[in-house]
Amino acid sequence: MxxxxxxxxxxxxxxxxxxxxxxxxxxxxxxxxxxxxxxxxxxxxxxxxxxxxxxxxxxxxxxxxxxxxxxxxxxxxxxxxxxxEDFRDSRHGTLHIATTHTQAKYLLPVPVQKFRQRYPGIKIYMVQSSPDNLIELLHSHRADIAICTEKLADDPRLILEPCYEWHHVAIVPQEHVLAEGKLTLQRLATQPILTYSPGFTGRTAIEKAFNDADLEPDIVLAAADSDIIKTYVRLGLGVGIIAETSYEATKDNDLLALDLGQLISSSVTKVAYLKQLYLPSYCRYFIDALLQQAQSKSANSKGSKLQAKA
CATH class of the missing domain: 1.10.10.10 (Winged helix-like DNA-binding domain superfamily/Winged helix DNA-binding domain)
Known part of the structure; x- marks a missing residue:
């Protein structure tokens, strides 16, 4: 042998x-x-x-x-x-990141920028896929770390580090009927819904909220990409339910974001890697930068809510 x-x-x-x-x-x-x-x-x-x-x-x-x-x-x-490589303090190599579109666009840019400044000789490969496939990428050694909300906690072979807690918002055109009055799941259930595909970005929490209220949402479009959902909301296809981090106030000022924090339970985005994996120092640096950015986003989100309540 x-x-x-x-x-x-x-x-x-x-x-x-x-x-x-x-x-x-x-x-x-x-x-x-x-x-x-x-x-x-x-x-x-x-x-x-x-x-x-x-x-x-x-x-x-x-x-x-x-x-x-x-x-x-x-x-x-x-x-x-x-x-x-760590012993030699090698500044060359590759960092493979597996994540979803939402995290790649709204969470990762700042950590990636910091990483490139610290480790300019290390290449970054980013794969966007479904949470199920992200886990497979870890186990097949095609990814060093995975970042998403769904599925990771189901695998006992992974180490999980919570990044940040977030909730969903409903997005509608400025003059939409839901823009006035108290927003409830019952009112939402009367509208065509555009939201994430099963297994993506807190879709499980959305389904649970409606099920617990004995309601069946009319989901007319499901996509993995928040920007696609916003596009079709603008075309008048229905009400979008997306992650709060995906709503950009300056770019999306033609849409209203209605807080669903009291109606749909919050979700937690996590970073995961194999329990048996030795993390190189550059990989640990990226995770720390990621967690720092996530905490900053979480603090900003809480600050915005307090300001809105005031």
């Missing part, structure tokens, strides 16, 4: 057990991959893969258990590399 065989198992899983693709990724011929796999299974005394002819169909029970150990070996290898 050797490290090359462990890497082969990891690559096979990454390529959905495709021998030819695994061979291509490892820069060897397919027969060499098959031979190494055969030698490993002979050493272990039991097959690791279910087969149909020469094709690998999936992992055997032993294979599944072995893959758990392989993943830990791969993580340890990455950690050793990161520790060595």
């Amino acid at each position: 050797n490290m090359s065989q462990m890497e082969l198992l990891r690559v096979l899983q990454e390529t959905q057990f495709n021998l030819s693709k695994a061979a291509e990724k490892m820069h060897v011929v397919q027969s060499a991959v098959s031979r190494q796999l055969q030698l490993l299974e002979m050493e272990l005394g039991s097959p690791l893969f279910e087969r149909q002819g020469k094709r690998l169909q999936g992992l055997t029970p032993l294979g599944e258990r072995v893959m758990q150990e392989v993943e830990q070996i791969h993580q340890a290898k990455k950690n050793i590399q990161s520790i060595a």
Whole structure:
């Protein structure tokens, strides 16, 4: 048993057990991959893969258990590399950030700017996707950190750090019927609703609020992007429900933002990374800058509310 065989198992899983693709990724011929796999299974005394002819169909029970150990070996290898780079105080590398559109546009610009000033030699790759996929990006080592609101707390293999608490607002044209009078979920339920796709930006909290009130909202458009929702509100398709941070008073002054903090429970945006991951110093710096910016946004939001109440 050797490290090359462990890497082969990891690559096979990454390529959905495709021998030819695994061979291509490892820069060897397919027969060499098959031979190494055969030698490993002979050493272990039991097959690791279910087969149909020469094709690998999936992992055997032993294979599944072995893959758990392989993943830990791969993580340890990455950690050793990161520790060595930190020891050398390396200012070169890559930071992979997985997040949603809302966080990428409204939370990350200031932390990214600070990071670039401190670590100009480190490249930033930002992937925008659904919360479910963000978690997969972490586990497949295609992202160092993930930033979003939904789903992260469901995975016990992640370390979570709360960024900031926020709530939703309803956005309507200036002369909309909801602009006057007390806003309630019952009144909202009479209007066509434009809001986030399931799994994005507090959609779970929106659904829970209406369900708890025994109401069914008429959601006529769902999108992952706050700007898309605002665009279609402007076209008169309905009432938008978006994150408060997505409403920009100067740019969106043609729309009214109606506070839903008393009607829909608040949400918490979190940053997550693998428990087994060694965080390089530059990654820790980015997280600290992110948390600092989040606290600033939260303080500004609370200040605005107090001013509005006064």
